[in-house]
């Protein structure tokens with residue numbers, strides 16, 4: 001497991017205006033926030049969007065938050081092997097509409113790093129699924145910890161949020177770190193022929209909720225509209 005020391009005190013290092021392209025072609029005004037004193041020493045970022053992107057964000061209401069783990073191949077190159085790129089662009093638009101934060105976490109390859117993820121892709125081409133490939137390389141199936149995300153949120157003054165994810169582990173870990181996750185809001189499922197096996201493995205073995213999974217659909221908000229039906233899940 002990627003071990004993160006107990007959360008020390010962190011501070012905001014900078015809040016930089018950043019016009020960001022939305023999936024619908026429009027541009028949204030964001031602020032990219034950097035930190036000093038993050039527990040694992042990495043350059044994680046928060047993107048403040050919607051009403052949280054203003055000079056003096058008036059913290060009205062519970063923010064919508066996504067913890068997005070870095071995926072260079074998907075986020076930057078548009079790789080079709082996973083659904084990270086479309087999820088990232090979807091999240092920017094939805095959070096801009098609602099008000100909240102996208103935490104861009106430097107946890108490439110579910111915490112194993114870029115080169116190891118590329119090795120894992122070769123093993124997957126030989127027949128292993130996304131989790132078996134990690135194990136074959138000597139890693140856990142998912143090495144991510146979200147304590148540093150909780151530290152970033154506290155630094156931003158966020159102790160309660162709605163979480164945009166299909167991954168229940170993100171909610172469980174944030175709650176364990178003392179953040180109140182009011183609702184888990186599902187992200188879209190961006191299927192393509194090239195990522196179908198990957199998504200099936202995530203739903204089957206990784207406990208992700210992808211709409212056609214064994215989890216009770218009543219435990220999440222459909223459509224991601226705050227204030228609509230939903231419950232506290234774990």
Ligand SMILES: Nc1nc2c(ncn2[C@@H]2O[C@H](COP(=O)(O)OP(=O)(O)OP(=O)(O)O)[C@@H](O)[C@H]2O)c(=O)[nH]1
Nearest residue numbers: 068069070071082107108109110120130165166167
């Ligand atoms: N080791 C490994 N990592 C992968 C593979 N495909 C994608 N990833 C990584 O998986 C992570 C996906 O991150 P997220 O989209 O934030 O997380 P998630 O667990 O899918 O959960 P949600 O998208 O929030 O539902 C990124 O760090 C990717 O680099 C793979 O085949 N092997």
Ligand SMILES: [Zn+2]
Nearest residue numbers: 071074082084
């Ligand atoms: Zn990806």
